[in-house]
Amino acid sequence: MDDPLSPDNLLLVAADAGDYDGAAAALEAGASPNSRSEYGETPLLFAADKGHSDIVRLLLEWGADTELKDVDGATALLNAAYKDHFDIAKLLLDWRANPNARNNRGSSALESATLYENRLPLLTLLLDRGANPNSQNEEGITPMMWALGDSEALAELINRGADWRIRDRNGKHAFDWAIDNCEHEAIEILKKLGATLHPEGKKR
Numbered sequence: 001m002d003d004p005l006s007p008d009n010l011l012l013v014a015a016d017a018g019d020y021d022g023a024a025a026a027l028e029a030g031a032s033p034n035s036r037s038e039y040g041e042t043p044l045l046f047a048a049d050k051g052h053s054d055i056v057r058l059l060l061e062w063g064a065d066t067e068l069k070d071v072d073g074a075t076a077l078l079n080a081a082y083k084d085h086f087d088i089a090k091l092l093l094d095w096r097a098n099p100n101a102r103n104n105r106g107s108s109a110l111e112s113a114t115l116y117e118n119r120l121p122l123l124t125l126l127l128d129r130g131a132n133p134n135s136q137n138e139e140g141i142t143p144m145m146w147a148l149g150d151s152e153a154l155a156e157l158i159n160r161g162a163d164w165r166i167r168d169r170n171g172k173h174a175f176d177w178a179i180d181n182c183e184h185e186a187i188e189i190l191k192k193l194g195a196t197l198h199p200e201g202k203k204r
């Protein structure tokens with residue numbers, strides 16, 4: 001069994017708890033910035049999830065790998081986006097975190113920015129840094145499909161090249177989704193793009 005007082009374990013605990021001094025001391029004592037918990041979490045994954053931006057920066061300065069994943073396939077950016085920690089997401093992207101990283105379900109940070117309303121700043125940030133507006137998770141769901149209830153997010157995705165014709169695994173495109181969910185504003189927006197129930201063109 002791992003020593004709970006080893007520098008690596010102390011760093012994991014400190015990163016999770018938001019203990020900056022404890023994290024710094026553990027690193028000085030030789031802890032790896034990429035140490036792992038039994039479930040694959042790294043200090044960076046913990047800190048990004050909990051919103052500890054000072055520790056995120058500290059870990060990055062000590063060489064933490066932004067692309068390491070936990071057992072569910074989440075990266076630090078995915079954790080930050082899921083919790084809408086905008087400043088941490090920006091910091092990770094500044095350190096060249098992959099904006100298109102996906103977890104084991106095929107979900108990206110952009111999905112978290114569209115699945116929940118009022119996350120336009122995060123959505124814009126991710127698109128600015130190269131997130132794919134037409135990415136699909138394992139169910140074939142696109143960011144546009146999630147954003148149908150948020151007209152500002154929908155407009156931003158359209159301006160960045162999101163394609164309503166892409167179909168999910170059930171063969172439905174964004175216009176179908178809008179109709180099924182009675183998203184009247186989205187229906188009118190998509191109609192202006194030429195949306196119909198039987199379009200020619202893109203499939204999954």
